[in-house]
Amino acid sequence: MVAPVVPTPAPAPKPEIKANPRAAIAAKTLRNDRWWVSPAISFAVLSAFVIYATWAAFDNGNYYVKPYISPFYSPCLAHICGAAHHGNTGVPPHLSIFGAWWAISPAIIILIFPLGFRMTCYYYRRAYYRAFWMSPPACAVAEPHKSYSGETRFPLIMQNIHRYFFFAGLVFNVLLTYDAVVAFVEPRAASYGGGYVGLGSFVLLINAVLLWMYSASCHSCRHIVGGRLKHFSKHPIRFKMWGVVSKLNTRHMQLAWTSLIFVALTDVYVRLAASGALGHGRWI
Amino acid sequence: MTYDLKLRIWRGDAKGGALQDFTVPVDDGEVVLDAVHHVQALRAGDLSVRWNCKAGKCGSCSAEINGRPRLMCMSRLSDFPKDEPITITPMRTFPVIKDLVTDVSFNYVKAAEVLAFTPTAEQPKAPFRMAQVDVERSQEFRKCIECFLCQDVCHVVRDHEENKQAYAGPRFFLRYAELDMHPNDALDRKKLAQEERGLGLCNITKCCTEVCPEHIKITDNAIIPMKERVVDVKYDPIRFLRRKPKAKV
Numbered sequence: 001m002v003a004p005v006v007p008t009p010a011p012a013p014k015p016e017i018k019a020n021p022r023a024a025i026a027a028k029t030l031r032n033d034r035w036w037v038s039p040a041i042s043f044a045v046l047s048a049f050v051i052y053a054t055w056a057a058f059d060n061g062n063y064y065v066k067p068y069i070s071p072f073y074s075p076c077l078a079h080i081c082g083a084a085h086h087g088n089t090g091v092p093p094h095l096s097i098f099g100a101w102w103a104i105s106p107a108i109i110i111l112i113f114p115l116g117f118r119m120t121c122y123y124y125r126r127a128y129y130r131a132f133w134m135s136p137p138a139c140a141v142a143e144p145h146k147s148y149s150g151e152t153r154f155p156l157i158m159q160n161i162h163r164y165f166f167f168a169g170l171v172f173n174v175l176l177t178y179d180a181v182v183a184f185v186e187p188r189a190a191s192y193g194g195g196y197v198g199l200g201s202f203v204l205l206i207n208a209v210l211l212w213m214y215s216a217s218c219h220s221c222r223h224i225v226g227g228r229l230k231h232f233s234k235h236p237i238r239f240k241m242w243g244v245v246s247k248l249n250t251r252h253m254q255l256a257w258t259s260l261i262f263v264a265l266t267d268v269y270v271r272l273a274a275s276g277a278l279g280h281g282r283w284i
Numbered sequence: 285m286t287y288d289l290k291l292r293i294w295r296g297d298a299k300g301g302a303l304q305d306f307t308v309p310v311d312d313g314e315v316v317l318d319a320v321h322h323v324q325a326l327r328a329g330d331l332s333v334r335w336n337c338k339a340g341k342c343g344s345c346s347a348e349i350n351g352r353p354r355l356m357c358m359s360r361l362s363d364f365p366k367d368e369p370i371t372i373t374p375m376r377t378f379p380v381i382k383d384l385v386t387d388v389s390f391n392y393v394k395a396a397e398v399l400a401f402t403p404t405a406e407q408p409k410a411p412f413r414m415a416q417v418d419v420e421r422s423q424e425f426r427k428c429i430e431c432f433l434c435q436d437v438c439h440v441v442r443d444h445e446e447n448k449q450a451y452a453g454p455r456f457f458l459r460y461a462e463l464d465m466h467p468n469d470a471l472d473r474k475k476l477a478q479e480e481r482g483l484g485l486c487n488i489t490k491c492c493t494e495v496c497p498e499h500i501k502i503t504d505n506a507i508i509p510m511k512e513r514v515v516d517v518k519y520d521p522i523r524f525l526r527r528k529p530k531a532k533v
Contacts, residue, residue, distance in 0.1 A: 006404055006470040011480050015393055017448045020379030021298040023386075030351030030371050122508055126489050136439040139491035140351055140376075148444045150485035157484070160511075160519040219504070223512035231467045233415030249504065 028142040035138035042131035045257070046124075049264055053111075056267050060105035063267075065274035065284075066090030067186035068179075068200040070267045071207060075175050078106035088191040089274045093182075114172055114263075117165035122219045123256045125159060163220040173211050180204040192273075193282035200273060200284060207266040210259040217248035217255050285312050289319055289361065290369035295331065297382045303371065304328075310361055316370065317345050317356035320384070332383035340497055343431030347384050348373045353433040353495045375436040390441075391432050394452045397481070398459050404470040412468050424505060425462040427498040428455060434492035434502060440485045451482035454492035454502045461506035464513060478514045483507070 029035070056072050060080075063070040069092050073081075080102055081094035098109060118124050129135050136143040151159050183201040187194055215221060226242025229235055248255070272278045289310045292303045308322040317335055324331045335345040338357045345356040350364070350371050364370050378386035403412075434454040435441070441448050452460070460481065464473045477483040488511075492502045500506075516523055 005472045006402060008471050008473070008476055009399065011397070011399075011476065014397065014449060017390055017393060019445050019448070020387065022376055022378065023294055023374045023380040024296065024300050024302075025294065025373055025376065030348065030373060032350050032368075032371075033352075122488055125487065129487050129489055135487060136443065136489065136491070139437050139489075139494050140348065140353060140442075143439055143443050145443075148440065148447065148485070150440065150482075150487050152482075152484035156487075157519075160515050163512075163515065163520070219508045220512060223509060227509050228513060228516060230465060231415075232417040232421065233467075239417060 039131040042127045057107040062271045062274040064092035066189040068270045070270040072107045078102040090189045113168040117169040120162035166220045177208045180208040195282045203269045214255040214259040217252040292371040294373040316359040332385045334385045343429035346431045353437045377436045377442045402471045422462040425458045433495045437491040437495045458506045461510045474513045474517045
């Protein structure tokens with residue numbers, strides 16, 4: 001039986017906390033280690049990804065070589081995917097939900113979902129609050145802002161919709177897994193030497209596995225599968241699932257970085273293969 | 285082996301102060317608190333420092349060592365280069381009393397604001413029978429030694445004194461999480477934590493977890509689960525629509 005909730009008593013008036021003087025230390029930090037390295041790496045890698053992903057999303061070309069499709073462009077929901085000239089790389093699978101009027105890159109339609117998932121992710125929040133907003137740049141290093149409202153106001157209060165992006169991310173994981181399976185069972189374009197399994201099949205597969213692991217290690221996932229329970233003992237299956245997700249959750253940071261970098265590398269691979277830069281061998 | 289260690293210790297009180305240099309003989313295997321005691325014994329008998337167990341369990345000797353919030357008794361001298369001075373300052377977030385001693389009463393005010401464990405009238409009286417898995421969940425939180433390093437490092441109050449009134453801090457979010465996850469606690473502490481205790485001010489930069497000497501995963505196991513529980517009751521439209529209407533009293 002779930003414990004019935006009793007009304008929370010009105011909080012007592014808060015005693016005033018007097019702002020007595022702190023120790024007079026002028027330096028913003030007395031840390032003498034290289035505290036700036038970690039935020040600098042986050043800044044560099046995230047900036048590089050944003051620049052690359054923006055270019056790749058607007059490029060609107062070289063995103064498909066039968067049977068490989070770039071994760072930036074899957075699912076392809078615009079008529080333009082079938083209408084565009086794809087040379088000898090084949091016509092990508094697509095749904096013409098967005099008709100001929102959609103003239104720009106079809107990646108723009110879908111990227112808000114994986115982008116939103118990562119933007120609201122508890123790990124990435126830590127990374128970009130530190131690296132970009134310097135709030136704070138590192139522990140015990142003073143932040144430059146005069147006031148601070150955290151995640152209590154718009155737009156940062158929107159971080160609370162993370163779980164919806166998580167669900168949307170699951171849909172994308174299913175679709176990208178389907179793309180990976182297709183990469184193993186569909187023959188390659190004849191101009192690429194035919195055959196079934198190539199390096200790209202494994203690239204798409206690894207990408208899908210990493211994305212599943214990143215999603216499964218998500219804090220919202222951990223909450224949904226069992227974290228919200230009050231009685232673990234009364235829900236043994238959800239408790240076990242929570243335990244598995246909790247183990248993955250301890251690696252959430254590593255999975256966030258690995259999956260982010262690999263999704264870009266997957267796009268690079270498909271792009272190089274589609275453009276012919278990798279040649280036309282059976283191994284591609 | 286004995287060697288001479290250079291220390292820079294902040295000395296002063298609420299009216300002002302500055303870093304003061306000392307050199308004291310120390311032995312291999314000693315900790316920073318030992319070195320501070322050597323300063324007290326040999327160089328500055330009026331140096332104020334708060335300490336008690338010297339075993340990392342009382343949480344008294346919190347300070348900032350080379351700018352990082354740490355327990356002095358758990359900071360081995362062998363972790364620092366012998367030829368570089370070690371800087372020791374009081375915790376920055378709290379008002380200074382004298383030298384390395386700060387007034388941590390802010391935390392006691394926040395502790396008093398936590399509503400006590402509240403079972404419903406229908407439940408059997410304590411002691412409750414609880415399954416081990418339910419006990420284990422909160423046992424991690426009970427490891428807290430109240431050194432208040434997490435409160436000290438949290439930039440919400442460290443860099444913004446004005447937030448102290450509204451913000452309970454990571455140590456007490458630990459407490460709110462522990463009670464909200466307790467199978468027999470009947471209060472709903474989610475909205476309370478968000479609306480009255482400033483949970484939304486936390487931007488989960490994990491510094492509290494980094495400095496915790498008990499290695500409690502404050503952010504991952506307490507603050508983020510509480511934020512998710514708050515989403516359940518405040519920011520989840522689907523759960524809001526599915527909610528049963530309140531019974532008329």
